[in-house]
Amino acid sequence: MNEVITITSATIADIPALVLLVNSAYRGDYSKKGWTTEADLLDGLRVIPETMLEQMNTPGQHFLKATDPAEKIIGCVSLLEKSTKIYLGMLTVEPTNQGAGIGKYLMQASEEFALKLGKTHIEMTVISVRAELIAYYERRGYQLTGEKRPFPNDPKFGIQKQPLEFIVMEKKL
Numbered sequence: 001m002n003e004v005i006t007i008t009s010a011t012i013a014d015i016p017a018l019v020l021l022v023n024s025a026y027r028g029d030y031s032k033k034g035w036t037t038e039a040d041l042l043d044g045l046r047v048i049p050e051t052m053l054e055q056m057n058t059p060g061q062h063f064l065k066a067t068d069p070a071e072k073i074i075g076c077v078s079l080l081e082k083s084t085k086i087y088l089g090m091l092t093v094e095p096t097n098q099g100a101g102i103g104k105y106l107m108q109a110s111e112e113f114a115l116k117l118g119k120t121h122i123e124m125t126v127i128s129v130r131a132e133l134i135a136y137y138e139r140r141g142y143q144l145t146g147e148k149r150p151f152p153n154d155p156k157f158g159i160q161k162q163p164l165e166f167i168v169m170e171k172k173l
Contacts, residue, residue, distance in 0.1 A: 005102060007109040010063035010076060015052050017073045018065065022047045025092045027158065034095030041127065042158035047090070051156060064109055066093075066102055075102045077110050085121040085170075086114040107140055115173055122173065125149055125166035134167070142169040 010018060024030045026046040031037035038046070055061050055078065066075030074097050078090040088110055093102045114122055124142065126134055134144070144167060151157070151164035 004069050005074070005105055006067050007064055007106065008067070010056075010065040010073075012053065012056055014063075014065060014073060015049050015056070018063070018076050019047055019049050019052055021073055021076060021094060022090060022092045025095055025098075031095055034093070034098035036093070036098060036133065037095070038127070038158070041129065041161055041164060043161065044155055044158045046158065048156065062113065064106060064113065066106055075106050077106045079110055079113060081117060081119070082123070084119060085123050086110070086117070086119045088122050088124045091124075103136075104140065111171075111173055120173055121170055123168060123170045125168055127151065128165050128167045129162075134169070137169050140171070142171045144168075145170050 023046050025034060025036060026038045027042065027044065028039060031039050056063060058080070060081035062079045062081075064077050064079065065073050068074050074094040076090065076092050077088060080087040080089070088107075091103060091106060093100075093106070111122060122142075124137065126137065128148065138144075147168040149166040149168060151160065151166060153160075
């Protein structure tokens with residue numbers, strides 16, 4: 001656990017910084033400084049302010065943010081309540097900070113948050129061709145469920161450079 005990183009709830013006031021962070025970590029040349037880039041798989045933006053605002057206003061939707069000692073947002077995660085589960089999405093760490101344990105710290109905070117809400121499982125979807133990311137989640141106790149879901153064919157989620165689908169992973173808390 002990183003003692004200099006603080007995890008708190010994100011607010012609507014954080015949207016500009018969160019959108020910049022998420023897009024810089026997943027798409028474009030800057031994202032290639034980290035290992036979670038989707039730039040070779042998708043073009044376009046990962047998220048836009050209007051979508052994030054809509055998500056933040058959705059009942060049962062929560063965002064956590066990781067900030068450094070200067071209070072700069074360097075990571076985030078989206079958590080959506082679904083009956084006995086939490087859906088974990090948009091796990092993001094600023095590319096030059098990847099590999100420093102911030103993602104693991106955000107995942108731990110997400111699990112603690114889910115438990116406080118009385119949830120028994122965390123579910124996530126991962127693009128099926130992201131073997132290194134799937135292995136990362138498996139090392140943290142997530143298991144493949146065997147379920148697959150289609151990747152949205154909608155430019156607001158990105159423009160596919162190849163056919164993509166999601167696999168579903170889950171962890172019992």
